Amino acid sequence: MNIEKLPKWAQQHIKTISRQRDVAIDALNNHLNSETQSPFYIEELICTGEGEGGSPAYKKRYIQAYKMSVLHEGVLLDILLRDKHIDISWSNGKYGSGDVAFIPATFQQARLVSKENMR
Numbered sequence: 008m009n010i011e012k013l014p015k016w017a018q019q020h021i022k023t024i025s026r027q028r029d030v031a032i033d034a035l036n037n038h039l040n041s042e043t044q045s046p047f048y049i050e051e052l053i054c055t056g057e058g059e060g061g062s063p064a065y066k067k068r069y070i071q072a073y074k075m076s077v078l079h080e081g082v083l084l085d086i087l088l089r090d091k092h093i094d095i096s097w098s099n100g101k102y103g104s105g106d107v108a109f110i111p112a113t114f115q116q117a118r119l120v121s122k123e124n125m126r
Contacts, residue, residue: 032057035066042069046088081121082107 010018032055047070057064077084083100086093097119099105106122 028056039066039068043071045069045071047072047075047086081123082119084119 010021013021035053035055048067049070050065050067052063053066054063055066056062073088075086077086078100081099083098085096087095097107097109099107099121108118108120108122108125110118110120112118
């Protein structure tokens with residue numbers, strides 16, 4: 008972007024905002040890079056403008072744990088790391104197993120759907 012035709016105050020303001028953005032992105036990246044890696048992480052598409060052509064960039068945030076649970080649309084998925092394997096279990100999030108369908112989708116993928124959301 009050519010800002011040379013703008014008034015001096017606007018040029019200075021844009022330069023200040025650009026520096027603040029660069030400092031904020033550096034701080035975010037330093038924080039994320041200092042996290043201890045673990046088997047569990049969240050990968051998000053963050054709009055920092057670092058991607059190609061100023062597009063969003065993927066960022067990983069690591070979670071220090073051996074067990075993780077996800078509750079979504081009436082399905083509770085538990086993931087438990089063992090010495091040489093991973094255990095997964097699912098339920099409706101209430102006591103007992105509840106009605107949850109395991110639906111194969113594509114190669115090495117499946118859907119877990121609660122009874123309330125089955126068609």
